[in-house]
Amino acid sequence: MVGSVQIFKMLRTEICYRNKILENLATIGYDPTNSFTAAYDWRLSYANLEVRDQYFTRLKMYVEMAYKISNKKAVLVSHSMGGQVLFYFFHWVASPTGGNGGDDWVERFIDSWVNISGCMLGALKGLPAVLSGEMKDTAQLNAFAVYGLEKFLSREERAEIFRAMPGISSMLPIGGDAVWGNATWAPDDLPGQNVSFGQFLNFKNYNGSQQYRNLTVDQSLSYLYNTTEDWYNDQVKGSYSHGVAHTTAEVEANEKDPRKWINPLETRLPLAPSLKIYCFYGKSLPLASFNFQTNDYQESANQPNDLTSTASPKHPSIASTSQLTPP
Numbered sequence: 457m458v459g460s461v462q463i464f465k466m467l468r469t470e471i472c473y474r475n476k477i478l479e480n481l482a483t484i485g486y487d488p489t490n491s492f493t494a495a496y497d498w499r500l501s502y503a504n505l506e507v508r509d510q511y512f513t514r515l516k517m518y519v520e521m522a523y524k525i526s527n528k529k530a531v532l533v534s535h536s537m538g539g540q541v542l543f544y545f546f547h548w549v550a551s552p553t554g555g556n557g558g559d560d561w562v563e564r565f566i567d568s569w570v571n572i573s574g575c576m577l578g579a580l581k582g583l584p585a586v587l588s589g590e591m592k593d594t595a596q597l598n599a600f601a602v603y604g605l606e607k608f609l610s611r612e613e614r615a616e617i618f619r620a621m622p623g624i625s626s627m628l629p630i631g632g633d634a635v636w637g638n639a640t641w642a643p644d645d646l647p648g649q650n651v652s653f654g655q656f657l658n659f660k661n662y663n664g665s666q667q668y669r670n671l672t673v674d675q676s677l678s679y680l681y682n683t684t685e686d687w688y689n690d691q692v693k694g695s696y697s698h699g700v701a702h703t704t705a706e707v708e709a710n711e712k713d714p715r716k717w718i719n720p721l722e723t724r725l726p727l728a729p730s731l732k733i734y735c736f737y738g739k740s741l742p743l744a745s746f747n748f749q750t751n752d753y754q755e756s757a758n759q760p761n762d763l764t765s766t767a768s769p770k771h772p773s774i775a776s777t778s779q780l781t782p783p
Contacts, residue, residue, distance in 0.1 A: 477533070490526065492518060498537055501622035501695045502544045503714060512548050516555045519565050529567035539574020540626060540718045546726040547717035554714075562726035571735045576720050578629040578698070580636075580656065580673070586625055586688075587680050589614030619688045622695060630698045631721050632674040639672055697722060 481491055494515050496505055505511040519530050534542040548554035549561050584590035589611035609617075618624050629636055637643060637654025645652050655670040657679070671679060677698065681689050697715045701707045701722040710716040710723045717723060725731075 490522075492522070494518070496538075496541055498623045499621040501691070502541060502626060502718060503695055504622065505541075506548070506554075512545050512555060515545060516549050516557065516561075523565050529565055531568045531570065532566060533570040533572065534574060535572045536575060537623070537627060539571045539576055542569065542571075543576065543720065544717045547711065547723060548714070550726065551711065551714075553712075559727045562731060563728035566726075566728065566731055568732040568734065571733065573737055574735065575627055577631055577635060579627040580629050582624050582627040583629060583656075583673075583676055583680065585618045586615060586628075586684075587676070589616075589618065619684065622691055625688075625692045626696060626718060628677065628680075628692070628696070628698060629673050630719050631700055632677070632698060633672050634700055635721075636673040639670070 478486075478491070478493075494511075496511055497509065500508065506513065522530050532542055546562055549557045550559050555561070581590075633654065635643075636656065637645070637652060639655055640652055642653035645654075651658070654672050656673045657671040657676050659670060681693075693715075695715060697713070697719050699719070699722060701710060707722065707724050710719075725733075
């Protein structure tokens, strides 16, 4: 039991999931007087959440008001993408160019962070969505809606729509080959496995004059930047960073760079020694680890889920039959 501590939930507009959380919290004494939902527009980049909606300013004010009323620190609960939103907020609220709360703000006002299925290193399924319009696990739709999209919106048009939603690109995989593996090795490869999970984009072998090669996560990101419009490149590179910091000096310098604020491999946790962090993830769930691509549109349209990717217990779920020209 959390007690009467004010609790905030960082959620997208996922009504069924949110209602279940609210129902469970109600059984241990939470109600609208001490529990608040901090919903956000998942389509926006995190910087634009503040520019358009003053989202982080409002969240800071709500937390401070809750503390003043109850004289108790707040508990923050985030789900999925909300984990990144909250990690960004921790940096923003301390920064002189953000909330200007100082490095001790989290220590003064936050008791705990409950991180539920947080995609702190991004999600692999976001990459094929913006690369080729793939929707597997990116947009949850029924069969009729999928048929309508296939009929009236081409994959190229869907990819353009996804690219215009910077929030999806916020979850491009972070850490590159150092985290996700290279052409011959990945951290979740199984003994005796013929093809490494590190080969993220796998192109179907077909008879033709054009050569092809499979791509790692790093190579897939480069492929994305090399094959998309300048406006999209500027948007992503100006909002996010996917690298790895190797020194303390780099980490401290990155506190001044908002592009780094969602990346736990380039920035530190807040300076809050008493902050408690609880991470909850599913267990024993077979999730796809790499992505098959085909150039045959007819095959792809007739069998939209026939190329299910090889399962991995660690990687986010993706499966694709998208059209791409092999590099």
